[in-house]
Amino acid sequence: MGSSDYIVEIKDMSFAYDTGRLILDDVSLNFRRGQVIAIMGGSGMGKTTLLKLIGGLLSPDKGSVTINGQKLDPKNLQSLYRIRRKMGMLFQFGALFTDMTVFENVAFPLREHTDLPEELIRDLVLLKLDAVGLRGAAPLYPSEISGGMSRRVALARTVALDPDLIMYDEPFAGLDPISMGVTAQLIRNLNDVLGSTSVIVTHDVQETFTIADYVYMVSSGKIAAQGTPDELRQSKDPFVVQFVNGLPDGPVKFQYPAPSLNEELGIKP
Ligand SMILES: Nc1ncnc2c1ncn2[C@@H]1O[C@H](COP(=O)(O)OP(=O)(O)OP(=O)(O)O)[C@@H](O)[C@H]1O
Numbered sequence: 001m002g003s004s005d006y007i008v009e010i011k012d013m014s015f016a017y018d019t020g021r022l023i024l025d026d027v028s029l030n031f032r033r034g035q036v037i038a039i040m041g042g043s044g045m046g047k048t049t050l051l052k053l054i055g056g057l058l059s060p061d062k063g064s065v066t067i068n069g070q071k072l073d074p075k076n077l078q079s080l081y082r083i084r085r086k087m088g089m090l091f092q093f094g095a096l097f098t099d100m101t102v103f104e105n106v107a108f109p110l111r112e113h114t115d116l117p118e119e120l121i122r123d124l125v126l127l128k129l130d131a132v133g134l135r136g137a138a139p140l141y142p143s144e145i146s147g148g149m150s151r152r153v154a155l156a157r158t159v160a161l162d163p164d165l166i167m168y169d170e171p172f173a174g175l176d177p178i179s180m181g182v183t184a185q186l187i188r189n190l191n192d193v194l195g196s197t198s199v200i201v202t203h204d205v206q207e208t209f210t211i212a213d214y215v216y217m218v219s220s221g222k223i224a225a226q227g228t229p230d231e232l233r234q235s236k237d238p239f240v241v242q243f244v245n246g247l248p249d250g251p252v253k254f255q256y257p258a259p260s261l262n263e264e265l266g267i268k269p
Contacts, residue, residue, distance in 0.1 A: 100142075134149060
């Protein structure tokens with residue numbers, strides 16, 4: 001473990017894809033150990049890109065990402081794999097392997113990355129499934145369980161190797177309100193039980209504010225606001241007010257920039 005209070009330190013980082021458009025523009029953020037951190041913002045604001053940069057799947061054009069005191073260096077693959085081994089990533093929907101049982105899905109990372117004996121794998125898988133309330137579903141196939149249950153199995157699989165840092169991309173997408181609440185509480189509980197740090201990328205203010213310790217709001221490549229959920233709820237910043245209350249128009253415009261409608265329809269004023 002690094003000595004710093006922060007498991008992730010991002011310093012003056014900028015990133016553009018090949019198209020050249022700057023997706024992240026000189027952002028700095030630090031994730032404190034043990035916390036649940038949310039990254040929020042509208043569609044296409046670069047949230048998933050940020051997770052990929054933290055996971056070392058992309059590398060910054062400028063600035064640095066430090067995990068557990070070790071700077072990510074895309075050229076040093078060995079170090080990258082070692083760091084990544086302590087990360088759990090659940091990317092959008094986290095599809096399960098449909099030809100494997102629930103048990104085998106959760107066992108998969110253990111079999112891939114460890115040489116643990118079969119009895120120990122069995123115990124670890126059952127413990128993880130128990131933590132998400134699905135020990136009884138171990139012999140079932142993904143086609144035999146609901147979407148909400150599949151998400152919980154994917155959570156169990158993500159934490160199978162006891163990661164220090166768990167990243168979730170849109171963990172609530174496509175879930176009914178009850179499953180959303182269950183998933184949110186599970187993310188919080190798994191984080192606390194495992195003593196890890198969790199990062200959630202999401203649009204969902206309601207669920208996120210109930211479990212997050214700290215929230216970053218991303219807009220136009222910058223950190224537009226940050227704080228605890230309480231601080232953000234009380235903020236008078238028009239961007240934060242619009243986002244927290246889900247208002248259709250505000251500093252973030254409902255209309256994509258365009259000529260006036262009259263002009264475009266050829267209507268003379
Ligand atoms: N491989 C890529 N090549 C070029 N541009 C990309 C690539 N991946 C994403 N982008 C662009 O980068 C921007 C940020 O994408 P990203 O997926 O990080 O946003 P996001 O905030 O996670 O959005 P959403 O909430 O809709 O998933 C978008 O405009 C997207 O079109």
